[in-house]
Amino acid sequence: MKSIEGGVCAPQGFQAGGIRCGIKEGSLKRDLALIYSEVPCTAAALFTTNQIKAASVLVSQQHLAQGPIRGIIANSGNANACTGEEGIAAARRMAERAGAVLYIPEEQVAVASTGVIGVPLPIQLIVDGMEALRGSLRSDAQGHEDALEAIMTTDTRKKAGAVELEIAGSPIRLGGMVKGSGMIHPNMGTLLCFITTDVLISPECLDQALRRSVQRSFNRVTVDGDTSTNDMILIMANGEGRNPRIETPGPDFEAFAAALETLCVNLARAVARDGEGATKLLTVTLRGAADEDSAVVLAKSVASSSLVKAACFGADANWGRVLCALGYAGIDFDPHKVEIAFASAAGRLSLCKAGVGLPFAEAIAKQILLEDEIEISITLGPGPGEAVVWGCDLSYEYVKINGDYRS
Amino acid sequence: MKSIEGGVCAPQGFQAGGIRCGIKEGSLKRDLALIYSEVPCTAAALFTTNQIKAASVLVSQQHLAQGPIRGIIANSGNANACTGEEGIAAARRMAERAGAVLYIPEEQVAVASTGVIGVPLPIQLIVDGMEALRGSLRSDAQGHEDALEAIMTTDTRKKAGAVELEIAGSPIRLGGMVKGSGMIHPNMGTLLCFITTDVLISPECLDQALRRSVQRSFNRVTVDGDTSTNDMILIMANGEGRNPRIETPGPDFEAFAAALETLCVNLARAVARDGEGATKLLTVTLRGAADEDSAVVLAKSVASSSLVKAACFGADANWGRVLCALGYAGIDFDPHKVEIAFASAAGRLSLCKAGVGLPFAEAIAKQILLEDEIEISITLGPGPGEAVVWGCDLSYEYVKINGDYRS
Numbered sequence: 001m002k003s004i005e006g007g008v009c010a011p012q013g014f015q016a017g018g019i020r021c022g023i024k025e026g027s028l029k030r031d032l033a034l035i036y037s038e039v040p041c042t043a044a045a046l047f048t049t050n051q052i053k054a055a056s057v058l059v060s061q062q063h064l065a066q067g068p069i070r071g072i073i074a075n076s077g078n079a080n081a082c083t084g085e086e087g088i089a090a091a092r093r094m095a096e097r098a099g100a101v102l103y104i105p106e107e108q109v110a111v112a113s114t115g116v117i118g119v120p121l122p123i124q125l126i127v128d129g130m131e132a133l134r135g136s137l138r139s140d141a142q143g144h145e146d147a148l149e150a151i152m153t154t155d156t157r158k159k160a161g162a163v164e165l166e167i168a169g170s171p172i173r174l175g176g177m178v179k180g181s182g183m184i185h186p187n188m189g190t191l192l193c194f195i196t197t198d199v200l201i202s203p204e205c206l207d208q209a210l211r212r213s214v215q216r217s218f219n220r221v222t223v224d225g226d227t228s229t230n231d232m233i234l235i236m237a238n239g240e241g242r243n244p245r246i247e248t249p250g251p252d253f254e255a256f257a258a259a260l261e262t263l264c265v266n267l268a269r270a271v272a273r274d275g276e277g278a279t280k281l282l283t284v285t286l287r288g289a290a291d292e293d294s295a296v297v298l299a300k301s302v303a304s305s306s307l308v309k310a311a312c313f314g315a316d317a318n319w320g321r322v323l324c325a326l327g328y329a330g331i332d333f334d335p336h337k338v339e340i341a342f343a344s345a346a347g348r349l350s351l352c353k354a355g356v357g358l359p360f361a362e363a364i365a366k367q368i369l370l371e372d373e374i375e376i377s378i379t380l381g382p383g384p385g386e387a388v389v390w391g392c393d394l395s396y397e398y399v400k401i402n403g404d405y406r407s
Numbered sequence: 408m409k410s411i412e413g414g415v416c417a418p419q420g421f422q423a424g425g426i427r428c429g430i431k432e433g434s435l436k437r438d439l440a441l442i443y444s445e446v447p448c449t450a451a452a453l454f455t456t457n458q459i460k461a462a463s464v465l466v467s468q469q470h471l472a473q474g475p476i477r478g479i480i481a482n483s484g485n486a487n488a489c490t491g492e493e494g495i496a497a498a499r500r501m502a503e504r505a506g507a508v509l510y511i512p513e514e515q516v517a518v519a520s521t522g523v524i525g526v527p528l529p530i531q532l533i534v535d536g537m538e539a540l541r542g543s544l545r546s547d548a549q550g551h552e553d554a555l556e557a558i559m560t561t562d563t564r565k566k567a568g569a570v571e572l573e574i575a576g577s578p579i580r581l582g583g584m585v586k587g588s589g590m591i592h593p594n595m596g597t598l599l600c601f602i603t604t605d606v607l608i609s610p611e612c613l614d615q616a617l618r619r620s621v622q623r624s625f626n627r628v629t630v631d632g633d634t635s636t637n638d639m640i641l642i643m644a645n646g647e648g649r650n651p652r653i654e655t656p657g658p659d660f661e662a663f664a665a666a667l668e669t670l671c672v673n674l675a676r677a678v679a680r681d682g683e684g685a686t687k688l689l690t691v692t693l694r695g696a697a698d699e700d701s702a703v704v705l706a707k708s709v710a711s712s713s714l715v716k717a718a719c720f721g722a723d724a725n726w727g728r729v730l731c732a733l734g735y736a737g738i739d740f741d742p743h744k745v746e747i748a749f750a751s752a753a754g755r756l757s758l759c760k761a762g763v764g765l766p767f768a769e770a771i772a773k774q775i776l777l778e779d780e781i782e783i784s785i786t787l788g789p790g791p792g793e794a795v796v797w798g799c800d801l802s803y804e805y806v807k808i809n810g811d812y813r814s
Contacts, residue, residue, distance in 0.1 A: 049735070050731060050734040050735045051733075051734040051735070051739070051740070051742060052730050052731060052733070052734030052742050052762075079727070081727065081731075082727055082730055082742075082759065082762060082763060082764055083763065083764070084761070084762065084763035116725075116727065117725075117727025117728070117730065117731060118726060118727040118730070118758075118759065118763075118764035119764065120764075228731060229727075229730075229731050229734060306713070318523075318524075319525060320486070320488065320489055320523065320524020320525040320636075321524065323459050323489055323524065323525070323636075324457060324459055324488075324524060324635060324636050326458075326459070327457040327458040327459030327636060328456065328457045328458070332458070333458070335458060335459050335489075351525075352489065352525065354491070355459075355489060355491065356489060356490060356491035356525075357489055357490070357525035357526065357527075396803045
């Protein structure tokens with residue numbers, strides 16, 4: 001497996017594009033994206049667990065249930081959530097108009113939206129821009145870039161990737177883009193992630209590979225604990241790689257699933273790194289829990305703690321807050337066996353052993369914590385459960401961004 | 408029932424005092440407090456639910472289990488948590504030395520600490536200050552003030568109160584002080600609350616009244632979602648009010664419990680109002696849930712959302728975030744029946760009806776949200792469950808305070 005260029009346009013037979021149709025008032029940024037496969041795709045997806053689901057989520061769920069997909073249309077600047085029946089009609093209209101210009105049935109188009117909640121979607125702007133959107137489709141990296149730019153909101157970095165592997169002699173590619181910086185929490189916070197691949201695979205195997213990968217990537221990222229109404233991770237597999245069709249578990253499935261997990265982990269880490277106002281990526285590594293699920297809950301409790309996050313922002317080696325966050329995670333463990341260390345490119349420092357603080361040099365701790373990637377390494381005891389979770393620090397900028405997001 | 412002056416010294420037979428013994432290095436603030444009853448007290452307490460419990464919590468739990476209490480010694484500047492066996496020994500020593508100067512057994516002294524976690528408690532400073540601490544005891548409001556100042560950390564306001572009621576012709580007084588601003592979450596975040604009363608009551612009735620009151624006050628406050636290792640709410644009842652002893656449910660019990668709940672609600676609101684870096688008190692009122700427990704969970708989800716809190720700081724009427732936070736609370740409800748309004752001294756504005764946004768004037772919304780006490784009023788449906796929860800906004804100041812708390 002190797003990294004390649006091109007994002008969602010890296011796999012054979014995919015095109016992407018993006019335009020500015022005017023949803024983001026007073027902005028010159030792109031706000032409408034399209035991803036298109038030249039042939040019908042097997043698709044799988046995961047949607048928000050929030051009870052309040054955006055219109056685009058409801059419509060995409062229906063369309064995916066009806067069979068293959070060939071396109072994804074996505075807008076930024078408006079979430080089309082809490083917009084009632086009109087919102088549903090607008091989401092359907094997006095799919096229908098995209099289908100019309102692509103000459104495919106509307107059921108083969110998935111719809112995604114991200115932005116402010118509760119404001120009617122200016123659907124006419126989208127309809128008016130549809131011809132230009134189709135015209136923007138390209139099969140090269142530029143198409144990918146344009147589409148990616150068009151789904152970004154408070155994101156400060158382009159988050160994308162692509163990998164190539166060989167399956168039974170055929171080169172297979174996977175490409176992905178992700179949008180999301182605030183409202184990111186385990187179980188998917190405002191996150192749009194679109195993945196394309198030219199692997200030939202059954203819907204069941206694709207679904208299984210996606211679930212496993214997301215479980216170990218996006219579901220282990222936390223930015224602010226809020227889970228959005230609009231989240232969606234969607235993968236389209238068009239079979240153009242012409243490998244022997246993957247229909248059962250086995251080496252081919254495992255090779256593909258591993259590549260997908262690698263791509264998802266890289267995208268998920270990028271999301272944590274780009275958390276709203278984040279200045280640091282936090283990696284919480286937890287070992288010695290009773291099982292993997294417990295390890296995830298405990299590690300997430302640490303990565304989600306506002307006090308831990310603020311301490312990391314301030315490069316303050318306040319390991320007591322780490323222990324405290326473990327203590328209220330709701331999972332039993334022996335406080336007298338806990339070990340905590342902070343590490344980064346600048347070094348590694350043990351701060352707590354057997355549940356008790358160790359003496360340490362503040363200057364060294366500071367040096368370690370001033371790096372922009374910090375690991376909090378925790379050992380709980382002798383158990384086999386371990387997990388890695390990603391998060392970010394809590395900065396002034398987070399408050400600033402979210403204090404006045406709508407204006 | 409009426410409000411009175413004097414705090415914990417308002418009830419008959421109580422004294423309080425506070426000194427600076429030097430735990431808070433480089434600070435001139437008081438850091439050691441004592442509350443003392445002239446006669447043995449029936450006591451009841453609630454302690455942190457965090458698995459990691461400070462030494463003071465463990466020692467106080469033991470002492471309370473052994474019978475009546477006559478004193479509370481408390482320090483700020485050091486939490487004496489995650490300090491191992493030495494920490495336990497230090498907490499015992501605090502009780503033992505306080506007992507010695509007060510001529511009471513150490514088992515009659517409860518111990519409390521608040522401050523940084525994982526640093527050995529400078530017990531010698533406390534021991535050396537003990538005579539001066541006893542000398543600071545006074546039975547007037549000044550004694551209360553000195554003790555209160557000595558338990559404060561990042562608190563910016565003195566949070567205290569006292570009430571008087573009549574039980575079967577006898578005037579009965581309750582007084583309380585509370586410390587806590589960060590790490591406040593339902594189920595008690597770094598919160599020290601000491602309540603005195605001269606009521607004559609059985610231990611069982613006192614315990615029941617305290618639990619009920621805390622359930623509807625401190626357990627409905629959230630500042631940052633972190634639950635501390637040191638929390639303690641302790642009430643001492645010395646019987647000096649000479650009412651007929653309250654031993655069973657009935658009008659006397661209800662009158663006392665109502666007064667205690669009023670005092671606790673006022674103290675809890677003050678804690679939310681003084682949340683670290685808080686500029687506003689948020690009151691989330693939720694009606695129409697299936698039952699009270701569901702209403703509490705839903706209201707807390709809103710009051711805890713970083714995005715809702717940041718929007719309130721920025722006076723941004725982003726009601727979509729309120730709906731979103733309801734949606735991920737894990738309680739079923741019908742999104743199509745939700746109503747949301749924002750209110751304050753400046754007015755009231757309906758923002759969402761039947762789950763869909765209403766048009767509203769931004770200027771009016773801004774005016775309402777610029778007040779320093781904001782109510783978010785939610786109606787979910789026709790259910791009988793309702794609850795009120797208190798929280799605060801999320802400001803730059805929170806990040807600043809917690810980015811470098813230890814130095």
